[in-house]
Amino acid sequence: MTIMNIALEKSGAPMYRQIADAIADKVVSKELAPGTKLPTHRALADALSVTVGTVTRAYAEAERRGIVEAKVGAGTYICENNRPLWSFSDPDRQDVLSFGYNVPPTINRADLFAEALEQLAAHPQELNSLMLYQPPSGIVRHREILADWLNGHQVNADPSRLLFCSGAQNAMQLCLMTLCRAGDTILTDKFTYPGLLSLARQLQLTVKPVEMDDEGMLPESLSAACQQYQARLVYLTPTLQNPTTATMSEARRHALIEVCEQQQLMIVEDDINGLLPTERPSPMVNLAPDNVIYIGGLAKTLAPGLRLGFLHLPERFYPHFVNALQNHSWMISPLLTAMASILLENGAANQILETIRTEMETRWEIATRYLGTDSLRYHPNAFHGWLMLPEGWALSEFLAASKTEGLELKSSELFVPAGYSAPPKVRIAVSAPPSREVLEQGCDKLSKLLANPPLTEFAL
Numbered sequence: 314m315t316i317m318n319i320a321l322e323k324s325g326a327p328m329y330r331q332i333a334d335a336i337a338d339k340v341v342s343k344e345l346a347p348g349t350k351l352p353t354h355r356a357l358a359d360a361l362s363v364t365v366g367t368v369t370r371a372y373a374e375a376e377r378r379g380i381v382e383a384k385v386g387a388g389t390y391i392c393e394n395n396r397p398l399w400s401f402s403d404p405d406r407q408d409v410l411s412f413g414y415n416v417p418p419t420i421n422r423a424d425l426f427a428e429a430l431e432q433l434a435a436h437p438q439e440l441n442s443l444m445l446y447q448p449p450s451g452i453v454r455h456r457e458i459l460a461d462w463l464n465g466h467q468v469n470a471d472p473s474r475l476l477f478c479s480g481a482q483n484a485m486q487l488c489l490m491t492l493c494r495a496g497d498t499i500l501t502d503k504f505t506y507p508g509l510l511s512l513a514r515q516l517q518l519t520v521k522p523v524e525m526d527d528e529g530m531l532p533e534s535l536s537a538a539c540q541q542y543q544a545r546l547v548y549l550t551p552t553l554q555n556p557t558t559a560t561m562s563e564a565r566r567h568a569l570i571e572v573c574e575q576q577q578l579m580i581v582e583d584d585i586n587g588l589l590p591t592e593r594p595s596p597m598v599n600l601a602p603d604n605v606i607y608i609g610g611l612a613k614t615l616a617p618g619l620r621l622g623f624l625h626l627p628e629r630f631y632p633h634f635v636n637a638l639q640n641h642s643w644m645i646s647p648l649l650t651a652m653a654s655i656l657l658e659n660g661a662a663n664q665i666l667e668t669i670r671t672e673m674e675t676r677w678e679i680a681t682r683y684l685g686t687d688s689l690r691y692h693p694n695a696f697h698g699w700l701m702l703p704e705g706w707a708l709s710e711f712l713a714a715s716k717t718e719g720l721e722l723k724s725s726e727l728f729v730p731a732g733y734s735a736p737p738k739v740r741i742a743v744s745a746p747p748s749r750e751v752l753e754q755g756c757d758k759l760s761k762l763l764a765n766p767p768l769t770e771f772a773l
């Protein structure tokens with residue numbers, strides 16, 4: 314029976330939970346059909362080299378989740394109407410070695426979230442108030458907690474300037490909706506986040522890419538772009554830029570701020586990855602709080618499923634952004650900001666962030682063992698790297714070949730505005746594979762593919 318050969322990891326989640334998770338995964342992938350009888354506790358314990366107590370606990374956990382039921386005297390069965398409500402593994406994608414999305418690595422957050430939910434549940438009066446409409450600017454106490462947390466991570470945040478939103482993507486949308494009109498031009502790095510490009514397209518904005526080096530945007534090129542275009546704003550990701558991983562030095566940040574002040578150009582600082590490195594230069598918002606709209610979020614540091622982002626705004630813009638948020642969705646769910654506040658305040662968010670950082674360090678050790686570092690730009694705490702293809706591989710051919718191999722990577726074409734040329738590079742999200750083992754398989758495949766470009770055809 315498939316359940317007899319579950320691969321248990323040596324570290325990480327407790328054994329009983331790993332077994333319960335594996336049962337849930339096999340139910341979702343239909344390897345275990347409703348009505349299937351599971352092995353006895355003793356048989357499974359022997360097969361997996363764990364104690365009978367561990368299997369008893371695993372079955373109890375699976376029962377608690379509504380996946381199995383114990384029938385007195387008859388054994389344990391997969392429920393006919395099992396409800397693994399919240400498992401999103403997609404059986405169609407199980408063969409894909411995905412390096413595609415910049416998602417946090419798979420780590421166990423369930424215990425910390427369960428504790429936070431229990432804390433919420435323990436205060437029925439407050440819980441009731443979270444079911445009501447609140448002001449669009451959010452609950453003041455929640456903004457104070459967020460400001461305290463940000464201050465602990467080098468971001469000088471003032472609660473009266475903070476505005477919650479539905480992720481950093483929504484923050485970008487509010488910026489463009491509030492500051493731009495159709496037909497306007499915005500400036501970005503030469504390679505930039507596809508979510509921004511897509512949003513600009515929808516809002517009928519023109520994106521003009523500005524030259525960059527290893528540190529990000531070049532001040533002299535920004536200055537030249539300002540002479541050439543009447544731009545509304547410049548969008549920057551000073552720390553762990555997506556896709557290049559470029560991080561600006563403090564001097565570069567100052568130089569860009571100086572250009573923007575001279576040109577009266579607003580800076581939108583996307584700091585979505587800013588908290589991943591243990592150390593980094595001061596965020597731009599600290600250097601020019603009245604000229605920088607700061608975008609942050611909990612997707613990369615805590616959990617993307619929380620869907621919580623935030624803006625730190627120059628005072629003069631605050632009412633306009635509140636109005637934009639109100640037009641968009643009235644407010645961000647107070648239940649959500651309460652949940653996040655608990656996690657930020659009780660240390661759980663920092664604990665998760667630390668686990669993510671450590672996991673990424675291990676993952677990059679694995680990835681660089683296979684891919685080397687000569688053609689790869691990466692940072693040990695970043696989710697993604699920027700990989701230069703070896704000579705002999707044209708971008709389109711490589712993308713087609715990697716797809717055939719079941720490898721999912723992101724082409725450089727996605728990171729440039731329409732009509733601009735893309736270099737022979739791909740973004741590789743080392744955080745995305747579901748485990749270190751899958752990461753290793755993927756890196757092995759990828760390194761072999763990179764080393765074997767196709768034979769070149771030539772014309773007479």
Ligand SMILES: Cc1ncc(COP(=O)(O)O)c(C=O)c1O
Nearest residue numbers: 415480481482506555585610612
């Ligand atoms: C640079 C950048 N900005 C914004 C986002 C969107 O973040 P969120 O999930 O908080 O909407 C991402 C997501 O990958 C990103 O890479």
